[in-house]
Amino acid sequence: MTPPPPPAHTRIAVIGLGYVGLPLAVEFGKRYDTVGFDIAPARVAELRQGRDSTREVEPAELAAAGLAFSDQLEDIRACNVYVVTVPTPIDDARRPDLGPLIRASREIGSLLAPGDTVIYESTVYPGCTEEVCVPILEAASGLVCDARAADGAASFRCGYSPERVNPGDRQHRVADIRKVTSGSTPEAADFIDALYAGIIRAGTHRASSIRVAEAAKVIENTQRDLNIALINDLAMLFNKLGIDTQEVLEAAGTKWNFLPFRPGLVGGHCISVDPYYLTHKAQQVGHHPDVILAGRRTNDGMGAYVAHEVIRLMLRKRINPVEARILVLGLSFKENCPDLRNTRVVDIVECLRGYNARVEVHDPLADAAEARREYGLDLVAPAAGEYDAIVLAVAHDAYRTLGAAGIRAYGKPGAVLYDVKSLLPRDAVDGRL
Known part of the structure; x- marks a missing residue:
């Protein structure tokens, strides 16, 4: 039986307005009274002015959504549904950093009223929502989660619906990707599923429990990470055998069930991070995830591998x-x-600088201030005929348009050109x- 739609007085607060939260808030805003909340005043200010620096939402779409934005907790106290989309990174030791999630839970807990609903979208390990977040909500609110509440006790509902945003992808938007939903009780699951069903054209998949939904999310990117690690491993092997990897993949891809993965750098906030959430939980329960960790080691080493290949090619040309x-x-x-989050291009830069090379970086889309703040890199406007080697690290359309001749024009005669993404002809x- 199809659950009834959420009541008309539903008022939603989306906590965290990054690549995940803002597109979701826009979709909710088309149907429900919605407030977008972020702790960064500068982010809130730009959104109020109709600008999205992540480039995920166009100004016209942002204006049409009718959203309110705030960095003040009191402005979302009147909401009765809180959707958490804060980042869940890893620390320097590659352990889950739940700091943003814990802070968001504590702040939401201070606002909760009986009957309210809290939905987490941030990627976590199986069990995190109920073992870490719910106790914080209970302590801060004085309420009890409905799954543990006695009859008549003041309670709140909780759920988990993993984000599936693909930054920069104009074909697969929030509403076009099927949504996994779950809830702390069958009634909570009904409510949360109906809430998302109202905005997701692709439909929903209701998981049997919050833990199942959490696990489904974390293995999506772990599977992708392992597949890319396999192709990266093969690329290094084929290089030693004198075989072009791209040609091998094109040939193998003529079979209908061959998966079309390509070698490359694995960075970002998902694929290179999420497996560590799963391995953290695995090791807690006494399971050593050899395959997952082996894939991570391979992918984490690709930046250095590319740099060494560039140096090898330079030496062959007596540069x-x-x-x-x-x-x-x-x-x-x-x-x-x-x-720029967790970009592995910086591994190439650091390794090349280890050879005392003078490395300069260009990116037509990246924010120069963020590059300087996060990585100490000053983005440049490259001049023609100046470089001994060029590394095409990211397949931006701007570089595709420039083409091999345009890119080679940056180099001196005989300069090395290395293509990480196989964007250019062999x-x-x-x-x-």
């Missing part, structure tokens, strides 16, 4: 890497996206991953 000028094209973690480059 001394010491004090050589090397241009890296692209800094964001993926193409056509300004997101015969136009000196090497590619």
Whole structure:
């Protein structure tokens, strides 16, 4: 039986207005009274002015959504549904950093009234919502989660619906990707499923429990990480065998069930991070996830591998890497996206600088202030004929338009051109991953 739609007085607060939260808030805003909340005043200010620096939402779409934005908790106290989309990164030891999630839970708990609903979308390990977040909500609110509430006790509902946003992807938007939902009780699950069903054109999949929904999310990116690690491993092998990896993949791809993964750098806020949430939980319960960790080691080493290949090609052309000028094209973690979080392009830069090369970075989409703040890198406007080597690291459309001739124009005669993303024809480059 289809659950009834949420009541008309539903008022939603989306907590965290980044790549996940803002597009979701826009969709909710088309149907419900919605407030977007973020702790960064500058982010709230730009959204109030109709600008989205993540480039996920166009100004016209943002204006049409009719959203209110705030960085003040009191402005969302009147809401009765709180959707948490804060980041869940890892620390320097590659352990889950639940700090943003814990802070958001504590703040929401201070606002909760009986009957309110809290939905988490942030990627976590199985059990995190009920073991970490719910106790914080209970302590801060003085209420009890409905799953544990005695008859007549004041309670709140809780659920988990994993985000599936793909930054920079104009084909697969929030409403076009099927949504997994779950709730703390069958009644809560009904409510949450109906809430999302009202905005997701692709439909919903109701999981049997919050833990199942959490696990489903974390293995989506773990599976992708492992598949890319396999192709990266093969790329290194084929390079030693003198075989072009791209040609091998094109040939193998003629079979209907061959998965079309490509080698490359694995960064960003999801694929390179989420597996560590799963391995953290696995090790807590006494399981050593050998395969997952092996894939992570392979992918984490690809930046250094690319740098060493560039140096090898330079030496073959008798170009001394010491004090050589090397241009890296692209800094964001993926193409056509300004997101710099956990980009592994920095591994290439650091490794090349280890040879005392002078490395400069260009990216037409990245925010220069963020690049300087997060990585100490000053983005440049490259001049023609200046570089001993060029590394095409990110497949931005701007570089595709420039083409091999335009990119080679940045280099000196005989400069090395290495293509990480196989964006250019094989015969136009000196090497590619």
